[in-house]
Amino acid sequence: MKILVAVKRVVDHAVRVRVRPDGSGVETENVRMSMNPFDKNAVEAAVQLGEAGHADEIVVVSIGPRQSNDVILTALAMGAHRGILIEADGRVETLAVAKLLRAVVDEEKPDLVLLGKQAVDDDSNQVGQMLAGLLDWPQATFASEIKVVGGGLEVTREVDYGRATIGVALPAIVTADLRLNTPRNAALPMVMKARSKPLAVRPVAEFGIDVAPRLKVEKVSPPAERPGGRKLGSVDELAAAIKSELSELEAL
Ligand code: AMP
Numbered sequence: 564m565k566i567l568v569a570v571k572r573v574v575d576h577a578v579r580v581r582v583r584p585d586g587s588g589v590e591t592e593n594v595r596m597s598m599n600p601f602d603k604n605a606v607e608a609a610v611q612l613g614e615a616g617h618a619d620e621i622v623v624v625s626i627g628p629r630q631s632n633d634v635i636l637t638a639l640a641m642g643a644h645r646g647i648l649i650e651a652d653g654r655v656e657t658l659a660v661a662k663l664l665r666a667v668v669d670e671e672k673p674d675l676v677l678l679g680k681q682a683v684d685d686d687s688n689q690v691g692q693m694l695a696g697l698l699d700w701p702q703a704t705f706a707s708e709i710k711v712v713g714g715g716l717e718v719t720r721e722v723d724y725g726r727a728t729i730g731v732a733l734p735a736i737v738t739a740d741l742r743l744n745t746p747r748n749a750a751l752p753m754v755m756k757a758r759s760k761p762l763a764v765r766p767v768a769e770f771g772i773d774v775a776p777r778l779k780v781e782k783v784s785p786p787a788e789r790p791g792g793r794k795l796g797s798v799d800e801l802a803a804a805i806k807s808e809l810s811e812l813e814a815l
Contacts, residue, residue: 564674564733565620566609569664570602570638572631573684586782589684598634601679603641603746604739608709609677610642611744617711618675620644624667626660628652632762639757640749646760651767651774659774661693666770668698673734675716680705680738691738701735707742 574580575595583590598606612618623638624647625631635646649663668676681688695702703718707726710717716731721740731737749757767774795801 564612564618565622565671566612566618567664567668567671567673567676568602568605568609568621568623568638568643569660569676569678569690570606570623570625570634571599571679571682571684572596572625572627572634573599573682576600576683582783582785586784588780588783596630596633598637599679599682599684601681601683601739601741602634603637603679604741604743605677605679605737606638606641606643607744607746608706608737608739610747612675612709612711613642615711622647622671622673624649624664626651626655626663626767629764632764635762636754636757637749639760639762640754641747642749642753644760646762648762648764649767649770650764654776655767655774656776656778657687657689658693658777659772660690661697662772663767663770663774664690664694665697666772668694675733676700676736678736678738680740691736695736698734698736701731702737703729703731703735704738705740706737707740709737709743 573596574589574591575597578595581590606623609618609621613621621643622645623635623643625635626649629650631648635648639646647667676694678691680691691704692702703716703720705721706718707721708719715733716735716737717728718731718737719726719728721742795804
């Protein structure tokens with residue numbers, strides 16, 4: 564089968580994000596960026612399907628500024644075969660991302676599209692579901708296990724009440740959860756090899772899709788500071804502290 568994987572460049576999950584002083588968003592200048600963590604699970608799943616003989620071509624696609632090349636190169640180093648960068652500056656909202664991905668699906672005709680369950684920058688959790696809707700394909704979101712069974716997939720999903728296993732006919736959309744696998748760190752030779760793999764850079768305008776934002780960000784503000792902790796000397800002191808906090812709450 565042919566697999567398309569969507570990968571987004573986001574602020575590295577280990578970076579403590581800072582809100583811009585003017586409240587217009589999160590600071591991304593001079594901040595370490597990397598592949599959205601769930602997208603790494605999606606790439607790893609694709610590569611493992613390839614290693615198991617179920618996938619013969621893995622194409623990765625990213626929508627974003629020119630620097631998003633980096634996350635495509637990471638995916639190519641992990642084992643993907645080919646990359647597509649849809650170059651777009653500024654914020655591209657989830658519906659526009661889903662429409663662009665649909666255009667790539669129409670061109671590439673993959674049997675499976677793998678995405679992360681959500682991008683950790685805006686926590687939307689929408690693109691996979693929207694893409695499934697636009698294509699009218701079945702979707703299996705929050706996947707923690709993917710098995711190829713007959714001509715389709717058996718996907719185990721992480722849900723509130725536990726784990727649900729569903730059968731999905733191909734072509735399908737699957738979004739990856741963290742427990743799906745442990746993404747590999749590409750060895751240096753693979754990183755070097757990635758640079759010689761095909762990577763097409765295409766301006767967003769080429770797709771003729773309206774990517775103008777529908778939403779206006781009014782204001783972004785950091786979470787309220789948490790009061791510092793304190794160390795208590797004994798269980799009795801702890802009990803007394805809890806009692807006094809509770810009576811303060813009751814008095815409110
Ligand atoms: P979201 O719905 O924005 O939380 O994103 C869900 C998933 O859609 C991500 O984990 C990516 O796999 C994919 N995705 C979102 N934005 C982009 C983008 N700009 N480029 C490529 N893939 C994206």
